[in-house]
Amino acid sequence: MIVLKATQEKLLSVLQSVAGIVEKRHTLPILANVLLRKTGKDIQFTTSDLEIQIRTTADMDGDAGSYTTTIGARKLIDILRTMPSDQTVTIESNQNKVIMKGGKSRFTLQTLPAEDFPLVQEAPSFGPVFSVPQKTLKDLLNQVSFAMAVHDIRYYLNGILFVAEGKQLSLVATDGHRLAYASATLDVEVPRQEVILPRKTVLELQRLLSDAEGAIEMQFANNQAKFAFGGMEFVTKLVEGKFPDYNRVIPKNHKNAVTLGRAPLLASLQRTAILTSEKFKGVRLNLDGGTLRVASNNAEQEEAVDELDIDYGGEAIEIGFNVTYLIDALANMDQDMVKMELADANSSALITIPENQSFKYVVMPMRI
Numbered sequence: 001m002i003v004l005k006a007t008q009e010k011l012l013s014v015l016q017s018v019a020g021i022v023e024k025r026h027t028l029p030i031l032a033n034v035l036l037r038k039t040g041k042d043i044q045f046t047t048s049d050l051e052i053q054i055r056t057t058a059d060m061d062g063d064a065g066s067y068t069t070t071i072g073a074r075k076l077i078d079i080l081r082t083m084p085s086d087q088t089v090t091i092e093s094n095q096n097k098v099i100m101k102g103g104k105s106r107f108t109l110q111t112l113p114a115e116d117f118p119l120v121q122e123a124p125s126f127g128p129v130f131s132v133p134q135k136t137l138k139d140l141l142n143q144v145s146f147a148m149a150v151h152d153i154r155y156y157l158n159g160i161l162f163v164a165e166g167k168q169l170s171l172v173a174t175d176g177h178r179l180a181y182a183s184a185t186l187d188v189e190v191p192r193q194e195v196i197l198p199r200k201t202v203l204e205l206q207r208l209l210s211d212a213e214g215a216i217e218m219q220f221a222n223n224q225a226k227f228a229f230g231g232m233e234f235v236t237k238l239v240e241g242k243f244p245d246y247n248r249v250i251p252k253n254h255k256n257a258v259t260l261g262r263a264p265l266l267a268s269l270q271r272t273a274i275l276t277s278e279k280f281k282g283v284r285l286n287l288d289g290g291t292l293r294v295a296s297n298n299a300e301q302e303e304a305v306d307e308l309d310i311d312y313g314g315e316a317i318e319i320g321f322n323v324t325y326l327i328d329a330l331a332n333m334d335q336d337m338v339k340m341e342l343a344d345a346n347s348s349a350l351i352t353i354p355e356n357q358s359f360k361y362v363v364m365p366m367r368i
Contacts, residue, residue: 001093003036003069004043005061008102009085012077017232018047018054019073020204028118033070035117040064046119047073052201052236053120062090068114071098079107120235123221130190131215132169134229138209140171143182143359145202146328149175156241158199162220165192172246178325179249181360195220196239208232250360251350254341256314258287259354262338265292266330268306272296273323275304282368283323287342288316296323319345320368326351329361 004011018034026032026049035046041062046055071091079100083089089102100107141160149157152175161172167190170183197205209216209229216229220238227234272283277298286293292310297303319342329351330338341350351361 001065001067002062003038003067003091003093003098005088005090007085008080008083008087008089011089012080014045014056014058015073015077017056017208018045019077020207021049021052021054022047022073023049030070030112030116032072032074033112034073035070035114036068038067048118048120050118051198052204055233056231067093069093069098069111070114070117071109071111075109122235123224126219126221126226127193128190129217129219130164130186130188131217132184132186134209134214134216135211136184137216138206138211140182140184141202141206142332144171144173144180145206146332147173147175147178147180148199148202156196156239156243159196159239160202161194161196161243163194164190174244177322177364179246179362180329181246181250183358193220195225196241196243197225197236198239201236250362251348254343254350256317256343257339257341258310258312259337259339260292260308260310262330262333262335264308265338266327268294268308269323269327272304272306273327275302276323281322281324282320282366284318284320284368286318287312287314317342317345320366321363322366325363
């Protein structure tokens with residue numbers, strides 16, 4: 001039976017959309033496979049890592065009838081990548097194997113039974129569906145994801161907090177040294193829901209979301225989130241735990257503020273970062289009158305100093321930061337101007353976009 005017939009380009013793009021979560025090494029060998037479920041011309045492709053499940057359906061030629069099997073996802077992708085994009089590819093069933101043909105090439109691949117594939121059990125009840133444009137969610141994720149923790153024992157920090165309430169969707173990430181907050185307006189009012197998406201889910205969504213037209217629908221349950229966009233269905237487990245109260249972390253009423261160009265500040269920090277030491281990424285910011293002085297030094301007694309002209313009438317302040325934390329925030333913004341609010345050398349700084357409440361970035365100072 002010819003299970004499917006399609007161009008290399010079409011089949012590869014469908015497989016790549018679902019294969020991002022497939023682990024190279026897994027305790028269950030079947031999780032390295034993609035589940036194919038054929039009903040007439042529609043073929044459903046499903047992958048899972050027991051925490052996340054991604055499914056998409058594509059219309060492909062082939063023989064009539066139904067058929068299900070699981071095939072190694074990476075092997076299929078690796079084989080397809082070696083073929084020209086306009087090559088017609090077929091997959092035929094053959095007892096407990098499949099035969100993949102393209103041009104004069106032929107590959108016989110082992111399969112594993114579809115009934116052994118561990119599908120993620122969907123939560124019995126989800127909250128109301130709400131949606132935002134894909135580009136909006138992609139932008140929000142890009143604005144905060146760099147502040148997620150990596151392998152922190154406070155596991156609730158290894159992800160992003162989603163808060164939907166009223167007509168607002170807010171995303172928050174923190175690793176304990178810095179915190180990023182971004183929000184967008186929803187079309188519909190929703191009751192307050194708060195969930196923490198795991199790091200792997202966040203990275204996969206960033207990979208899959210496009211800037212093209214089209215919305216992403218979201219639904220949250222106690223221990224699961226469900227997303228639907230661009231013909232794909234994405235189900236993920238949530239991180240359990242209590243996320244820190246981000247409203248208490250965001251400073252209010254800092255008395256010193258300066259608004260300056262994002263690109264010049266970023267360039268200045270990147271220059272001075274060159275002479276910071278590997279372990280100690282500290283830079284000193286000195287605000288005094290119309291000048292912002294950025295300085296760094298390292299164990300070899302080398303020093304970098306850079307100055308920017310600013311419009312500043314506040315108190316003279318010298319404050320130290322991990323330069324990476326500042327660069328991360330500025331590099332993930334695209335606005336021309338940023339506003340920096342400071343209290344003193346020992347208080348966290350707040351970076352925002354002038355006249356815009358939708359983005360806030362808090363960074364702790366460091367002693368230098």
